Amino acid sequence: MPAPIESHHRCQVLYTLVDLFVAGINTVSTSLEWWLLLAAKEPLVQARARAEAGYAQALVKEVLRDKPPLLLPRRTVKDASVGGYHIPAGSVVYANNFALAHGERWWLEPSAFRPERWLQEVS
Numbered sequence: 742m743p744a745p746i747e748s749h750h751r752c753q754v755l756y757t758l759v760d761l762f763v764a765g766i767n768t769v770s771t772s773l774e775w776w777l778l779l780a781a782k783e784p785l786v787q788a789r790a791r792a793e794a795g796y797a798q799a800l801v802k803e804v805l806r807d808k809p810p811l812l813l814p815r816r817t818v819k820d821a822s823v824g825g826y827h828i829p830a831g832s833v834v835y836a837n838n839f840a841l842a843h844g845e846r847w848w849l850e851p852s853a854f855r856p857e858r859w860l861q862e863v864s
């Protein structure tokens with residue numbers, strides 16, 4: 742007979758399951774909604790994704806780039822500096838994923854919805 746799970750272990754298991762449901766449901770449904778909307782808006786993109794598996798994968802990446810999810814907050818464990826800004830220990834820091842996915846330093850025509858950028862060497 743298996744040993745009984747102690748109550749704090751049971752609590753950890755329950756909250757880990759809650760984490761997985763919270764992290765895994767809204768992210769997937771929102772991404773699918775954007776995917777359907779953007780594919781519906783672009784019939785040529787949709788037709789190419791139906792015909793080519795590689796292009797369908799590029800479409801998924803472009804949906805996640807164009808409509809990126811929020812990143813998790815971080816807390817600094819010691820004093821730090823980013824881009825010349827002092828960040829004291831204990832600060833909560835959010836990385837701006839939209840800026841990362843749309844910065845002109847990293848992307849050609851960042852506001853254009855172009856799945857084919859993922860099939861080229863320079864995106």
Ligand code: HEM
Nearest residue numbers: 760761762764765766768769772773805810811812813814
């Ligand atoms: C399209 C679907 C999904 C998207 C867009 C997405 C997005 C994200 C993002 C942006 C983060 C935070 C990354 C960071 O700031 O470090 C994250 C973390 C996480 N996601 Fe997802 N996620 C998806 C699906 C799922 C699914 C299906 C599960 C579980 C069943 C899941 C479980 C987690 C967990 C546990 C973390 C925290 C990881 C850690 O401890 O660092 N995600 N996800």
